[in-house]
Amino acid sequence: MKVHFKIKRFNPEKDKKSYWGEYDVEAEESDRVLDALQTVKWEIDGTLNFRRSCAHGICGSDAMRINGRNSLACKLLIRDAVQGGKIVVEPILGLPVIKDLIVDMEPFFAHYRAVMPYLINDTEPGERERLQSPEERARFDDSTKCILCACCTTSCPSFWVRGDYVGPAAIVQAHRFIFDSRDQGAAKRLDVLGEPEGVWRCRTVFNCSEVCPRDIQVTQAIGEVKAALITGRID
Amino acid sequence: MAQYHQFDALVVGAGGAGLMAALYASKSVNTAVISKLYPTRSHTGAAQGGISAALGNMEPDKWEWHAYDTVKGGDFLSDQDAVDILCKEAVEAVIDLEHMGLPFDRTADGKISQRRFGGHSNNETKQPVQRACHAADRTGHMILQTLYQQCIKNNVRFFDEFQMIDMIVIDGTCRGVVAVELKTGEIHVFHAKAVMLATGGFGKMWKISSNAHSLTGDGPSVALRCGLPLQDMEFYQFHPTGIYKMGILLSEAARGEGAIFINDKGERFMERYAPTMKDLASRDVCSRSIYKEVRAGNGIGGKDYVYLDFRPERINKYFEADGNPRRVDAEYIEKRLPDIIEFVRVYMGIDPITEPVPIQPTAHYAMGGIPTDLDARVLLDENGAIVHGLYAAGEAACVSVHGANRLGTNSLVDLIVFGRRGGKKMAEFAKQTEFLPISQEVHKPAEAMLNGIRNNDGKEHPGQIRKELQLHMDEHVGVFRTKQGLEAALEEIRGLKERYKRIHIDDKGVQWNTDLMEAWELGCLLDLAEVTAISALARQESRGGHYREDFPDRDDKNFLKHTNVWSDNHMSYKPVRMGRYQPTERKY
Amino acid sequence: MSMIPTPVIADNNPYRARYLANQKMKPRNAFERVAWQFMRYSGLALVFLALSHWGLQHLINSVHDLTLDATISRWGIAGQTATLEIWFWRAYYAVLLGLAMMHGLNGLRQVLYDYFHYRPLYWGFMVLSTVLIVFVSVAGLAVLLLGVNAAATGAAVVR
Numbered sequence: 016m017k018v019h020f021k022i023k024r025f026n027p028e029k030d031k032k033s034y035w036g037e038y039d040v041e042a043e044e045s046d047r048v049l050d051a052l053q054t055v056k057w058e059i060d061g062t063l064n065f066r067r068s069c070a071h072g073i074c075g076s077d078a079m080r081i082n083g084r085n086s087l088a089c090k091l092l093i094r095d096a097v098q099g100g101k102i103v104v105e106p107i108l109g110l111p112v113i114k115d116l117i118v119d120m121e122p123f124f125a126h127y128r129a130v131m132p133y134l135i136n137d138t139e140p141g142e143r144e145r146l147q148s149p150e151e152r153a154r155f156d157d158s159t160k161c162i163l164c165a166c167c168t169t170s171c172p173s174f175w176v177r178g179d180y181v182g183p184a185a186i187v188q189a190h191r192f193i194f195d196s197r198d199q200g201a202a203k204r205l206d207v208l209g210e211p212e213g214v215w216r217c218r219t220v221f222n223c224s225e226v227c228p229r230d231i232q233v234t235q236a237i238g239e240v241k242a243a244l245i246t247g248r249i250d
Numbered sequence: 251m252a253q254y255h256q257f258d259a260l261v262v263g264a265g266g267a268g269l270m271a272a273l274y275a276s277k278s279v280n281t282a283v284i285s286k287l288y289p290t291r292s293h294t295g296a297a298q299g300g301i302s303a304a305l306g307n308m309e310p311d312k313w314e315w316h317a318y319d320t321v322k323g324g325d326f327l328s329d330q331d332a333v334d335i336l337c338k339e340a341v342e343a344v345i346d347l348e349h350m351g352l353p354f355d356r357t358a359d360g361k362i363s364q365r366r367f368g369g370h371s372n373n374e375t376k377q378p379v380q381r382a383c384h385a386a387d388r389t390g391h392m393i394l395q396t397l398y399q400q401c402i403k404n405n406v407r408f409f410d411e412f413q414m415i416d417m418i419v420i421d422g423t424c425r426g427v428v429a430v431e432l433k434t435g436e437i438h439v440f441h442a443k444a445v446m447l448a449t450g451g452f453g454k455m456w457k458i459s460s461n462a463h464s465l466t467g468d469g470p471s472v473a474l475r476c477g478l479p480l481q482d483m484e485f486y487q488f489h490p491t492g493i494y495k496m497g498i499l500l501s502e503a504a505r506g507e508g509a510i511f512i513n514d515k516g517e518r519f520m521e522r523y524a525p526t527m528k529d530l531a532s533r534d535v536c537s538r539s540i541y542k543e544v545r546a547g548n549g550i551g552g553k554d555y556v557y558l559d560f561r562p563e564r565i566n567k568y569f570e571a572d573g574n575p576r577r578v579d580a581e582y583i584e585k586r587l588p589d590i591i592e593f594v595r596v597y598m599g600i601d602p603i604t605e606p607v608p609i610q611p612t613a614h615y616a617m618g619g620i621p622t623d624l625d626a627r628v629l630l631d632e633n634g635a636i637v638h639g640l641y642a643a644g645e646a647a648c649v650s651v652h653g654a655n656r657l658g659t660n661s662l663v664d665l666i667v668f669g670r671r672g673g674k675k676m677a678e679f680a681k682q683t684e685f686l687p688i689s690q691e692v693h694k695p696a697e698a699m700l701n702g703i704r705n706n707d708g709k710e711h712p713g714q715i716r717k718e719l720q721l722h723m724d725e726h727v728g729v730f731r732t733k734q735g736l737e738a739a740l741e742e743i744r745g746l747k748e749r750y751k752r753i754h755i756d757d758k759g760v761q762w763n764t765d766l767m768e769a770w771e772l773g774c775l776l777d778l779a780e781v782t783a784i785s786a787l788a789r790q791e792s793r794g795g796h797y798r799e800d801f802p803d804r805d806d807k808n809f810l811k812h813t814n815v816w817s818d819n820h821m822s823y824k825p826v827r828m829g830r831y832q833p834t835e836r837k838y
Numbered sequence: 839m840s841m842i843p844t845p846v847i848a849d850n851n852p853y854r855a856r857y858l859a860n861q862k863m864k865p866r867n868a869f870e871r872v873a874w875q876f877m878r879y880s881g882l883a884l885v886f887l888a889l890s891h892w893g894l895q896h897l898i899n900s901v902h903d904l905t906l907d908a909t910i911s912r913w914g915i916a917g918q919t920a921t922l923e924i925w926f927w928r929a930y931y932a933v934l935l936g937l938a939m940m941h942g943l944n945g946l947r948q949v950l951y952d953y954f955h956y957r958p959l960y961w962g963f964m965v966l967s968t969v970l971i972v973f974v975s976v977a978g979l980a981v982l983l984l985g986v987n988a989a990a991t992g993a994a995v996v997r
Binding site: 173176177209210211213215241244245 | 867871
């Protein structure tokens with residue numbers, strides 16, 4: 016089927032403002048939006064730039080706004096994306112656009128690093144694995160799925176308005192450790208998240224949960240962190 | 251003008267092997283990692299099934315059995331001293347990962363859960379053994395994230411989205427790399443005492459592949475261009491279960507949990523090809539069996555694919571027939587294989603719990619690559635001379651542990667074990683050596699090459715050349731190979747290399763020029779395709795992943811050796827380092 | 839299968855016990871946390887108070903009954919000894935007014951903080967809003983405590 020693509024273009028070396036590129040692509044219904052973008056790049060206009068790698072929704076490179084909604088271009092199929100024969104593709108919001116669909120991910124990763132997203136445990140682990148029951152493992156299973164694609168954070172109005180909000184992704188990553196029974200650094204992370212730019216900027220808009228390509232219950236995870244801050248308990 | 255950096259140890263590639271090496275090297279020397287992707291985008295994250303280690307948490311297991319399985323899986327081409335190290339250190343490696351925080355699935359008594367996997371057996375009963383430690387079906391994602399998290403904790407220095415385009419190799423010593431900063435297009439020279447190449451595989455040579463678009467063999471290709479040999483390039487693994495037409499991987503873990511292959515007649519055809527292990531035979535055996543069925547006209551609807559059946563009632567039926575007391579239900583399958591079930595639902599629109607899934611073999615893993623010794627040091631030739639200051643680990647390297655075919659879950663072990671060994675060795679080396687001098691102009695050849703591609707005004711389109719390369723490779727250098735096919739492929743590839751010289755790209759800019767980078771990567775693929783075809787042509791036997799229809803038997807007398815090939819196409823051979831196991835007939 | 843010595847269930851997990859004992863969970867700067875909790879508690883209370891007020895004014899009474907005299911009789915005039923009922927209504931409306939003003943002021947603070955990135959502008963609007971809201975609150979409380987007539991007299995004096 017023929018699909019008409021409207022893609023937001025911007026070349027920092029030539030353009031003062033962004034503009035729309037229009038391309039007609041022949042695509043199967045079962046193709047991914049990424050496949051169509053690559054057809055544009057390889058057959059129509061080689062100057063189109065976007066990040067991509069795994070092409071099956073695991074690496075998180077190709078987060079974009081497709082028809083106004085954040086998704087991974089490699090996970091969204093043409094038949095689910097096309098509206099009236101058209102697909103509109105833009106870069107994700109809230110992060111500076113570098114070129115075409117490529118945004119500067121540094122602020123996003125800086126927020127990620129700020130929540131100390133690594134296991135903190137100073138006790139001697141011993142020769143074998145630390146033990147953890149299946150229930151304890153299941154407690155934080157949802158937040159281990161995060162691939163740092165930035166769909167959630169860049170769909171959050173609080174983040175758009177004020178980029179110093181740590182964002183849903185960072186909170187999910189912190190949640191993964193706070194509720195991991197092997198971790199001892201919950202207090203430190205909760206300190207970071209308890210600041211004005213932390214978890215309190217969440218207004219429970221739910222955009223994050225809606226767009227997460229891994230179906231993580233992001234708002235619920237944020238809610239659990241808020242509960243931990245209020246009650247002072249983690250369970 | 252180029253920007254200049256100096257580091258004791260430099261790791262190129264931020265996948266499992268690269269991050270592990272960087273983590274260990276950074277404990278004692280000034281280390282940096284350069285990667286053309288953000289580290290968490292690396293393809294290690296796509297690995298699904300598990301990481302094998304003889305922990306023995308579920309049933310008795312020994313590292314010696316793991317070693318034998320690996321050697322047999324490698325069709326006896328694996329260097330057995332390397333395999334011993336792999337399997338012995340696997341236990342420590344997995345425990346190390348858990349200590350770093352990796353969220354493994356757990357047994358009821360809190361230990362790491364293990365599942366069955368293709369080719370892994372209890373050597374006494376000859377039945378599949380539960381050896382693969384897993385985190386749902388996203389073990390690779392967990393490993394990559396955990397390692398990256400540890401690197402953040404240890405303040406490892408990262409240069410993200412820097413693409414290596416050249417290596418500085420002078421008089422048998424490696425002194426650094428030249429890279430492009432993708433964001434600005436600037437050239438950077440990284441002067442280092444020790445460099446490790448951990449750039450991953452090169453599955454993008456084939457059309458139907460499980461590999462990411464970024465896997466274009468940058469490391470091996472650059473090594474080839476610097477006059478270094480590549481080893482065992484003819485051995486490439488075609489994973490049996492890729493989603494039909496898309497190549498997306500459905501992990502072997504599915505078969506570990508009980509899924510089976512069925513043909514058009516609904517029969518479990520693996521019973522005929524591998525009577526003992528059946529659907530858990532090693533991957534090359536499964537891929538060939540699938541194509542043999544297709545050729546015999548038993549493909550679904552007569553077409554070129556078969557089904558992978560996850561339906562609980564079917565799985566239980568075959569467990570019963572095998573005398574296996576295990577039973578599964580829909581909930582169990584959904585819990586153990588959530589990601590691959592989602593792939594099938596999203597990309598095929600079918601529900602694997604109620605319908606069988608169309609699959610076909612997909613180009614998956616490179617057993618060959620940059621030859622190294624047991625400490626990840628790159629070898630200069632077949633006699634064991636090393637290149638001072640150069641290391642390689644992961645899929646880009648060939649130690650060789652996987653021999654002619656890799657067992658599932660062994661790649662993740664390989665990354666951790668040899669990544670760590672390499673990292674430690676790099677640090678040791680860096681501490682006892684000085685920086686070797688490099689000239690101010692060392693980046694000029696690479697810069698000129700890039701500008702050459704950028705400004706070339708030929709007529710050939712990189713996308714078209716890549717398409718043709720992939721089609722030829724799929725057809726002639728795939729699961730089944732013949733002399734005529736390989737010769738035809740070689741001729742085509744050389745023709746494409748000629749046409750590549752007249753390439754033309756649309757984007758003439760400097761900043762974030764993915765057009766240019768993809769064209770450069772295509773050059774890498776062409777180089778590697780040529781040496782793959784040549785090596786395959788020269789190996790007149792069938793072993794592991796390399797199957798010659800004109801030489802269908804394994805020939806230990808003449809070919810129990812590793813192929814070393816150089817960019818000028820001359821080859822030499824190196825004997826396999828044997829150990830406890832002598833080659834026997836490889837039956838599953 | 840026997841349970842191994844190391845406990846695996848959350849309650850007697852040695853790691854968790856250790857950090858609960860050693861670490862303080864609540865962060866030092868508790869303002870935002872308390873503000874968040876206040877918004878929820880006051881919001882809940884306001885829903886009840888405002889709906890009841892509406893019910894009282896429009897369902898139990900009717901719009902025709904909304905006169906100054908009705909309000910005077912409910913809140914009492916200056917000098918009149920207030921009954922328990924009068925004090926109840928004074929308290930009711932004091933709480934409604936106070937919570938609504940604080941809830942609103944905090945909400946306004948969050949919106950201003952989100953949108954005004956230039957500090958002086960933020961503080962300017964913040965001060966202005968606070969002054970207005972405090973004035974309304976104080977005026978309202980004065981009416982409630984001194985009685986409606988006092989306010990009416992005060993208004994007449996001003997005129």
